[in-house]
Each structure stands twice: as C-alpha cells, then as structure tokens.
Amino acid sequence: xxxNIDLKEYWENKPQLLPSVSIDCVTLGFHNNQLKxxxxxxKNTDYYALPGGFINLNEDLEDAAxxxxxxxxGLRNIYLxxxxxxxxxxxxxxxxxxxxxxxxxxxxxxxxxxxxxFISIGYYALIDFTKATPSPDELSDSCMWYDLDKIPTLMFxxxxxxxxxxxxxxxxxxxxxxxxxxLPETFTMNELQNLYETILxxxxxxxxxxxxxxxxxxxxxxxKKMTGAANKAPYLYRFVGEAY
Amino acid sequence: xxxNIDLKEYWENKPQLLPSVSIDCVTLGFHNNQLKxxxxxxKNTDYYALPGGFINLNEDLEDAAxxxxxxxxGLRNIYLxxxxxxxxxxxxxxxxxxxxxxxxxxxxxxxxxxxxxFISIGYYALIDFTKATPSPDELSDSCMWYDLDKIPTLMFxxxxxxxxxxxxxxxxxxxxxxxxxxLPETFTMNELQNLYETILxxxxxxxxxxxxxxxxxxxxxxxKKMTGAANKAPYLYRFVGEAY
Numbered sequence: 001x002x003x004n005i006d007l008k009e010y011w012e013n014k015p016q017l018l019p020s021v022s023i024d025c026v027t028l029g030f031h032n033n034q035l036k037x038x039x040x041x042x043k044n045t046d047y048y049a050l051p052g053g054f055i056n057l058n059e060d061l062e063d064a065a066x067x068x069x070x071x072x073x074g075l076r077n078i079y080l081x082x083x084x085x086x087x088x089x090x091x092x093x094x095x096x097x098x099x100x101x102x103x104x105x106x107x108x109x110x111x112x113x114x115x116x117x118f119i120s121i122g123y124y125a126l127i128d129f130t131k132a133t134p135s136p137d138e139l140s141d142s143c144m145w146y147d148l149d150k151i152p153t154l155m156f157x158x159x160x161x162x163x164x165x166x167x168x169x170x171x172x173x174x175x176x177x178x179x180x181x182x183l184p185e186t187f188t189m190n191e192l193q194n195l196y197e198t199i200l201x202x203x204x205x206x207x208x209x210x211x212x213x214x215x216x217x218x219x220x221x222x223x224k225k226m227t228g229a230a231n232k233a234p235y236l237y238r239f240v241g242e243a244y
Numbered sequence: 245x246x247x248n249i250d251l252k253e254y255w256e257n258k259p260q261l262l263p264s265v266s267i268d269c270v271t272l273g274f275h276n277n278q279l280k281x282x283x284x285x286x287k288n289t290d291y292y293a294l295p296g297g298f299i300n301l302n303e304d305l306e307d308a309a310x311x312x313x314x315x316x317x318g319l320r321n322i323y324l325x326x327x328x329x330x331x332x333x334x335x336x337x338x339x340x341x342x343x344x345x346x347x348x349x350x351x352x353x354x355x356x357x358x359x360x361x362f363i364s365i366g367y368y369a370l371i372d373f374t375k376a377t378p379s380p381d382e383l384s385d386s387c388m389w390y391d392l393d394k395i396p397t398l399m400f401x402x403x404x405x406x407x408x409x410x411x412x413x414x415x416x417x418x419x420x421x422x423x424x425x426x427l428p429e430t431f432t433m434n435e436l437q438n439l440y441e442t443i444l445x446x447x448x449x450x451x452x453x454x455x456x457x458x459x460x461x462x463x464x465x466x467x468k469k470m471t472g473a474a475n476k477a478p479y480l481y482r483f484v485g486e487a488y
Contacts, residue, residue, distance in 0.1 A: 018264050018361060018363070019263040019264050020262050020263050020264045020265055021264055021265060021363060055331070055363075057361070058333050058361075059333060060331060060332050060333050061329060061330075061331020061332070061363055062331065062332075064331075082328060082329055084326060085305060085326055085329060085365050086305075087299070087304060087305020087306065087308075087365075088304050088305070088306075089302050089303060089304050117262060117301070117302075119262070119265060119299075119305055121329050121331075171419055175415055175419075
C-alpha cells in the first residue's frame with residue numbers, strides 16, 4: 001500500500017471547508033443506447049460511491065459542484081442541476097468512514113471532520129459520454145461508467161440519491177429539454193428517441209415522438225452531402241434551442 | 245426595550261446547531277382570490293424576512309423545516325417542498341445581522357455563530373390560509389400575510405428565494421397537483437380556477453380549465469341540499485386524489 005504523507009495530512013486535518021455540507025453527483029452519460037452512471041470504488045474496500053466532495057470556505061456552492069465534477073471527468077461547464085438535499089440525521093456511518101480511510105492507510109482520529117454530521121446536496125449532471133475522461137480521486141482506485149441496471153450497492157444513502165435523481169430527471173425531461181445535454185452535437189431522430197425511452201423507462205410511438213420533437217422548433221436538420229451513390233443514412237439533427 | 249436574559253444568552257451563545265446550514269420558507273396561502281406570503285419584520289428595524297431557522301444537531305432536515313413553520317403558523321404536517329439551496333459565498337452581511345440583533349438589544353460578539361457563512365435550503369409551503377395563526381419569533385415584532393404584488397424589499401437574498409419558489413411552483417403545479425393544499429376542504433370550480441390563474445399569472449379559458457380538472461378524476465362533486473328555494477349557488481367540490 002502506498003503511503004502518501006500529503007494525502008494523510010489532508011484527510012487527517014482537513015482544513016478550510018464549509019462544515020456540515022457535502023455534495024454528491026449523479027453523473028449520467030448516454031452511450032450505445034444505454035444510460036450510464038459514473039461511480040467510484042474506494043481503494044481496498046468493496047465500497048462504491050457517487051462522485052462527491054466538499055465546499056471550500058469561500059467557494060460558491062455551484063462552483064464547488066462544477067469543480068468536483070471537473071476533477072472526475074476533465075470537463076468544464078457541465079450541465080448540473082441541484083435536485084434534493086439529503087438531510088436525515090441517520091445518514092452517518094463512522095465505521096464506513098474508518099474502513100475507507102483504512103483502505104488508504106489513513107488513521108481516523110476521533111476529531112476527524114468526516115465523523116461530524118453532513119447533509120448532502122444532490123446534483124445531477126448530464127454529460128456527453130464521448131467527451132469525459134473519468135479519473136478516480138485520491139481515495140479510490142477506479143472511476144467508471146456503469147449501466148443503470150447494473151449499479152452495485154452504494155455506500156450510505158447513495159442508492160437513494162440516485163433513485164431520486166432519476167425520478168427528478170423524468171419529471172423535468174420535457175419541461176426543460178435537458179436530454180440534449182446527453183447527446184453529441186449531431187444525432188439521428190432514432191438516437192434522440194432512444195435517449196428519451198431510456199430515461200423514461202418506456203417505449204414511445206415513433207411517429208408521435210418525431211412529430212412532437214419537430215414541432216418544438218428546436219431541431220435543425222443537417223442537409224446530406226450529395227455523393228452520387230444512393231444515400232440511405234438517416235438525417236442528422238442539431239439542437240438549436242435555448243441552451244440550458 | 246424589553247431585555248430578556250434567556251433570549252440574549254441563546255443568541256449570544258447559540259448552542260447545539262448544525263453549522264453552516266439554515267432554512268428559509270416561502271409560505272403561501274390563498275385568500276379572497278389573492279395568493280399571499282408570510283413575512284416577518286424584525287424589531288426596531290426596517291428588515292423584512294422569510295420565516296426561517298436552523299437545524300438542531302440531531303434533527304432531520306425535514307423535521308427542522310416542519311418545526312420552524314409550526315412555530316410561525318401553529319400548523320402541523322404542512323405541505324412543504326425543498327426547491328433550491330442558496331449557496332453563494334456573498335450572501336452574508338454582518339452589518340445586517342448586527343442591526344437586527346441591536347434592535348433586540350443583543351450584542352454580537354465577534355465569534356457569534358451568525359457571523360459565519362450559511363447556505364440556506366429553500367422550502368415552499370402551501371397552506372390553507374384560514375387555518376394558520378401567524379406568530380412572530382423572538383426577534384420580530386410582526387408575522388403577517390402580504391399580497392404577492394406588495395412584497396417589501398427583503399433582507400439578504402430573500403427576494404430571490406421568493407422568485408425562485410414561485411418559478412418552481414409554476415413548473416410543478418400540473419405535475420403534482422399541489423395547488424389543492426392552498427384550498428379549504430370544499431371549493432367551487434371558480435375558486436380553483438382563480439387559484440391556478442393567480443399562481444400562473446395568466447387567465448385561463450373557463451371551459452377548458454373545467455374539462456381538464458374534471459378529466460383528472462381527482463374531484464368529487466358534493467350534491468346540493470334540497471332547500472325548496474331555487475338554488476343558484478355553484479357546485480362545491482372536494483379533492484379526492486392522492487395526497488401529496
């Protein structure tokens with residue numbers, strides 16, 4: 001096991017952070033018609049977790065969320081939305097913290113800041129899967145995409161945080177056209193429909209879906225290049241609505 | 245000015261609270277076809293504020309929100325929803341805190357907990373106007389209903405918190421049928437339409453509105469009592485949908 005003195009010092013004497021508040025991110029990407037979620041696995045343990053972190057003393061909450069996810073994905077200006085604060089008094093578990101720290105060879109002294117109570121602000125992030133470069137944090141040995149139907153048991157209330165995020169996302173999908181954040185710059189109507197079906201967890205009628213999407217006035221159809229050969233490729237579209 | 249030693253001690257040495265986190269409540273009631281909001285005015289100052297408070301060290305976040313509003317309205321089991329966390333680093337203002345405390349003859353020592361940074365969790369509450377009994381807290385001399393178009397300038401970012409609550413409420417109105425929390429047990433179709441129009445800030449077509457509401461299968465029409473005299477009173481309805 002690697003010992004890293006700076007790391008030890010940081011976690012043992014965690015300095016200038018806003019007390020009591022953490023951030024957890026439900027980070028979703030879309031790839032091969034599958035919605036995927038970004039998860040960490042802590043070193044030398046079986047604990048999986050949502051990417052998360054803390055707020056520096058003079059840092060805006062929204063900046064902290066962006067910074068935390070930039071560190072895990074390499075992306076800036078991520079589409080991020082707060083969706084719920086998880087504030088139950090029984091969401092602490094000192095033993096879990098001790099095991100995670102022990103996996104990194106870090107001793108938890110009784111006054112370690114992690115042993116205080118935290119409320120956690122849940123954000124969902126919708127990112128273009130192809131652009132992210134997942135990177136583990138200093139306590140974890142992997143940061144990877146998981147299919148939504150293969151999410152392992154997560155630590156604390158992180159499974160509940162995920163479920164609440166998905167519920168909110170379903171409610172907000174039409175309201176805010178947020179799904180486009182999950183697609184590359186150009187996409188086929190079929191890809192768009194697959195995305196909606198995946199998030200909503202139900203099949204949609206193709207003709208109705210296409211009519212509805214086109215009626216919103218937010219899609220630009222990209223003209224095909226003339227190649228001489230018969231061109232059977234589907235039309236590509238680009239999102240030209242208001243950015244969210 | 246009344247001096248209250250217990251009060252002084254409490255605010256000068258505020259004891260077992262979760263650091264960094266406050267709660268602010270946008271509390272709406274509906275009366276005489278007007279949407280109204282509950283506001284406090286601090287003693288001997290011109291500062292108006294949303295009702296709010298803090299979280300006890302071992303108290304669930306949701307319980308804290310219920311407790312805070314029970315103290316201001318006398319009501320239990322209020323319909324309350326988190327809608328946003330306000331976490332900008334510049335939402336502090338030490339001078340404002342000092343003026344409010346001076347108005348109550350309380351000295352702010354440099355280490356007073358109120359001078360730390362707080363993020364605030366916004367809740368909106370929808371209550372039956374007729375059942376609430378507004379009561380000021382120990383720092384304020386009034387707790388009253390104000391028409392939405394007559395809201396005074398509020399302290400800190402409380403006007404922004406109100407605007408965000410109203411925006412969320414408009415988005416969620418159809419999604420969750422939450423408007424019924426603002427009505428007494430029985431109401432006319434006209435009262436229901438007035439409520440929707442007031443929240444949405446726009447006029448609705450009567451026949452469409454009535455058809456839509458009846459089609460949801462959530463309204464029970466109460467049969468009129470036979471009185472002998474011609475009865476021109478409108479039908480009364482009762483909400484029989486799933487409780488939110």
